[in-house]
Amino acid sequence: MNISYDHGTDIMMLELSKTKINHAEQAGQIIIHFSKSNKPVLLEILDASDFMASFLKSSLRAKKEMLQPV
Secondary structure, three states, X not given: OEEEEEOOOOEEEXXXXXXXXXXXXXXXXXXXXXXXXXXXXXXXXXXXXXHHHHHHHHHHHHHHHHHOOO
């Protein structure tokens, strides 16, 4: 897996495979590029800084809730 980030466009890319891309689908802030056999090849995360901040905040909140006594 190769991860890259373009600060100018605020896009993070996660290359999952070197397979040739056939098509892509967008779901919110994420664009998933697929091979001809419909296997994910590349993930693009748009507005990556906002996405990661939200992800980390949610993860920390979940961890805090798990650690609280019942």
